Amino acid sequence: MTSFQQTIYSIVKQIPKGRTMTYKQVATLAGRPKAFRAVGNLLNKNYDLTIPCHRVVRSDGKAGGYNRGSFRKEELLKKERVEIGK
Numbered sequence: 001m002t003s004f005q006q007t008i009y010s011i012v013k014q015i016p017k018g019r020t021m022t023y024k025q026v027a028t029l030a031g032r033p034k035a036f037r038a039v040g041n042l043l044n045k046n047y048d049l050t051i052p053c054h055r056v057v058r059s060d061g062k063a064g065g066y067n068r069g070s071f072r073k074e075e076l077l078k079k080e081r082v083e084i085g086k
Contacts, residue, residue, distance in 0.1 A: 004030065008042055015055040018080045022059045040065065057084060 007030045015021055021029075023036040023043075030039070036059075043053040044067050054076040058064040063084050066073035077084055 004032070004035075004038070005042055007031075008039055009046070009048075009051050012043065012051050012053060012056060015052060017052075018082060020055050020057045020077070020082055020084075023056055023064070024059050026056055043067075055080075055082075 008026060011026050011029050012021075023039045024033065027033055027036040027039045032038070039056070043051075043056055044065055046053050047067065054066055054073045056064070057077075061084060063070055063073050063077065074084065
């Protein structure tokens with residue numbers, strides 16, 4: 001695992017239940033503000049359930065992609081009482 005991957009996973013693990021961050025916010029915290037697409041691609045390949053990738057959303061407020069399906073991501077966020085834009 002690269003240091004970039006470790007950093008991204010570490011940041012995402014810290015997002016509390018019921019809260020979200022954008023891909024851009026995660027990239028910025030990782031010190032690479034223009035790497036938001038790389039963050040999305042990395043999270044899309046993650047299947048470790050201890051890393052709450054569903055809590056990372058698009059900057060426009062929409063849920064965005066999820067490797068288990070966008071519908072599942074929206075269900076998880078709704079369960080955590082997070083409102084997302086459509």
